[in-house]
Amino acid sequence: MRIARRAQAGTMQSSDLMVAVEPAEALSVEIESTVKKQFEHLIRAVAERVLAAHGVTAGRVRITDRGALDYAIQARLETALARAAEA
């Protein structure tokens, strides 16, 4: 799929995350997290897995994480992607 417009999903509550996506020429994933030092590698791994599964090759993905578990990260990112897709 292609990121056609800005979209976001999630909340800033503890154990949740906010995902914002927008169109861009290259693919980038920016991560801010309360547990960045301990878990950035795992957050990035989930994000890249989800992006690959949806065939996303371009776009800017910003994750602001408050200690969410993998399934929450996957769900929020997939929702943001669905909202950003062409209608």
Place this chain on the structure above:
Amino acid sequence: MARNSLGRELPASFQGRPVVPYRDPWSVRPEGLRATRALKRVDPGQPKLVQNLQEAIERCGLRDGMTIATHHHLRNGDALLNHVVRMIDHMGLKDVKIASSSVHPVHAELVPLIREGVVTGLECGVNGLIGELCSKGELRCPITVRSHGGRARAVSSGQVPIDVAFLAAPACDEYGNLNGAHGPSAFGSMGYAFTDALHARHVIAVTDHLVPYPAAPASISQADVDWVVRMERLGDPGKIVSTTTRVTTDPVGLQIARYATQVIEASGYLKDGFSFQTGSGGTSLAVAENVRNLMRAQRIKGSFGCGGITGYFVDMLEEGLFQALFDVQCFDLKAVESIRRNRNHLEMSADTYANPFNAGAVVNRLDVVILGATEVDVDFNVNANTESNGLLLHNTGGHADTAAGAKLAIIVAPSMRGRLPIVRDAVTTVTTPGATVGAVVTERGIAVNDRHPELKAELLRRRAPVKDIRQLQREIEAVTGAPRPLEFGDEVVALIEYRDGTIIDAVRRVKG
């Protein structure tokens, strides 16, 4: 660098004192005498009430490099410590050490005075910003963290000589008799201040409620107070309450409380003569609520409740479930009100509460204590000082003291907090050694220390969800993933002193 018996790397010395590595909770035997101070004589007609704080400080002879102390009964509502240090700055003094019973977020006002060298050391643990800034290397102020019993030991043994103690006196007469139960800033028990009144070289009572002589009851006697001075407001007792002090409604907390209650039942201690301590957190109070219901249903007559006292324990006293309460610090205003009224709500000094080097502390008489944790490890060591991000944010309180004293110390904690697993290979910082911990209870099960085989067998017999602590760790990490270890610099920002004066851990600057 030396290593203690828990493998923690320690510096050879800190704040000019040699570091004695921790070995085990029991083997250090004290030598020598209690610390003492000069004899004094106050003649008839000689006044003790002075005009202002500056005059009181001058009469005590406070100089550069000396040590002062306050006590933290007003917790985050305390105005005295900031007031005192501002005055010390105004008087042009430098290089002063603070040996208060604790420092709270409200004392962030001291940060610029630490930067200017007015305050150059903390002989006490800290809650909040000061510890955070020191952990990040943004503030230089060596910290020695002590438990409540450890502080009483350090002060009474002379390890930490206090030159001037400032006692917050909610009701005080002009000759220095004082109590914490009356007046607009009443906070209840004078607990930690007793040690200071008995051992500081000079004692100043600061009051916002001067009463006609004699103030009664006189928790602290005129015989120990050198000077009395007025202050507009000692602080805001409404801010004593720092946590919820309500039974939790969170399903995770309630599940933990159910399991913890099962552990207490299986321990065999819940019978006539039962003695019990909990903190004021929502999960701890949920355990207290369950215990209260069991005591009612089984008509159990307990011995005492202990520690920082909440309204919950007051209700249990008034219901006749306990013979008495030992109160080192009132945790809410209902407890303050009770200490005025209930003869069996006993004011207790920190020394009587938890000092390992006296003729027997109250913690030695505890059956069960419920304690929290930021982390535990597979050896049952507990961290209550730093967070998993390495920042020093919490003081020890009575954690290590009650764990050592009680027959059974139960750690309650959610299995994860914001993705961070609670059970680690090794805790970031050791507050309380695993040798004094009986069980770790999470919502995913109960891990029992091998030192309590009978408890484990009984819990298994009752089909409680007992798990090996490594199994518990694996189950949690299967959900959270394994966290990457933090990186620390070499610089030691704080020592964690065990209650006997040996050093159980060092806190280093966090990198990045």
